[in-house]
Amino acid sequence: MSRRTLLTYGAAIASMLALALFIGWWQVDGTGAPEPVAQRPLPLTQMEFQMTDQGGETVGPASLLGNPSMVFFGFTYCPDVCPTTLSDISGWLDDLGDDVADMNVVFITVDPERDTVPAMAEYVSYFHPAIQGWSGTLDETARAAAGFRASYEKVATDGHYTMNHTASVFLFDADGRFASTIDYHEPREFAVPKIRRVLARAEEETS
Amino acid sequence: MRKSTFTALAFSILVGLPTASLAGSEDIVVEDAWSRASIGINRPGAAYMTLRNTGTEPVTLLGLETPLAMMPDIHETKTDANGVSSMAPAGEIIIPPGESVSLEPGGMHAMLMRLQTKMVEGETFPLTMNFADGGKLTVNVPILGIAARGPEG
Numbered sequence A: 001m002s003r004r005t006l007l008t009y010g011a012a013i014a015s016m017l018a019l020a021l022f023i024g025w026w027q028v029d030g031t032g033a034p035e036p037v038a039q040r041p042l043p044l045t046q047m048e049f050q051m052t053d054q055g056g057e058t059v060g061p062a063s064l065l066g067n068p069s070m071v072f073f074g075f076t077y078c079p080d081v082c083p084t085t086l087s088d089i090s091g092w093l094d095d096l097g098d099d100v101a102d103m104n105v106v107f108i109t110v111d112p113e114r115d116t117v118p119a120m121a122e123y124v125s126y127f128h129p130a131i132q133g134w135s136g137t138l139d140e141t142a143r144a145a146a147g148f149r150a151s152y153e154k155v156a157t158d159g160h161y162t163m164n165h166t167a168s169v170f171l172f173d174a175d176g177r178f179a180s181t182i183d184y185h186e187p188r189e190f191a192v193p194k195i196r197r198v199l200a201r202a203e204e205e206t207s
Numbered sequence B: 001m002r003k004s005t006f007t008a009l010a011f012s013i014l015v016g017l018p019t020a021s022l023a024g025s026e027d028i029v030v031e032d033a034w035s036r037a038s039i040g041i042n043r044p045g046a047a048y049m050t051l052r053n054t055g056t057e058p059v060t061l062l063g064l065e066t067p068l069a070m071m072p073d074i075h076e077t078k079t080d081a082n083g084v085s086s087m088a089p090a091g092e093i094i095i096p097p098g099e100s101v102s103l104e105p106g107g108m109h110a111m112l113m114r115l116q117t118k119m120v121e122g123e124t125f126p127l128t129m130n131f132a133d134g135g136k137l138t139v140n141v142p143i144l145g146i147a148a149r150g151p152e153g
Ligand SMILES: [Cu+2]
Pocket: A079, A080, B075, B076, B087, B088, B109, B111
């Protein structure tokens, strides 16, 4: 190897090291730093928003107090995540049977412009009968999402749009305190025990 | 002598070339295809399946075609650390030899944009896969209920 080749190699190695250091910095301190992990939702008693359910009734966070609740966000023009979540939840509810008879299960749309009350009513009718569909104005939707620390964003797709949104399912006890989160498409063997724990807490308090 | 060489050459062009140009896609087997019924035609649909490569060469899936939807594409759903889900075109999909790639809830799906007809439970629709070697494979995808969780319903 000539002196010149050695120099070339040396320069190449030095610049690779510099690049590796830069990537390391960018990931830790620069704009590539990961977003902070999601905050916990507020207790239902501290949330304030008003929506309409699938039957045309006015509802809000206070409507959920007294029984444990399961709340999630989505939209009916969602081809993959939302039908998967609704059918996963339908499966969990089938597993739990009569134990969940009093649980509130609420699907809140992040796309009220397309998801009107009749659209939500039709959509939820295809899933477990316990699942309610709530829709509100754009302002009320934003207030609801803020309370749950959920986020959503309209994304243009070739003349139409889709919505990015928080796909987790939030569990609350009968007093409206946040209990736990079920992640998107979390396996049944993890999801069902989480729901059972919220139900057990409700039973302890009533007995 | 010259004539027989010519015949052999012609034969190899006719028979040899088409098989030579298909590098592996004929070894793809599609299993457990399913989709969900739609409400009307305004909402996009999604289909799922497993592509198994029974051959010895990697096979690249480039895209989809179907009379059901004007813009079919393979999408991947991603969920970030905050639990926010989004979907984006998955691009080319390479199926390594002897392996399978699944389009399933929680991962990739065949996104059926601009439905031309309603997806009716109990019916099927043809979905054609275009591979990088020029090969095409058409499967009939069963349409299950809106609340279906997998190929068994
Ligand atoms: Cu998609």
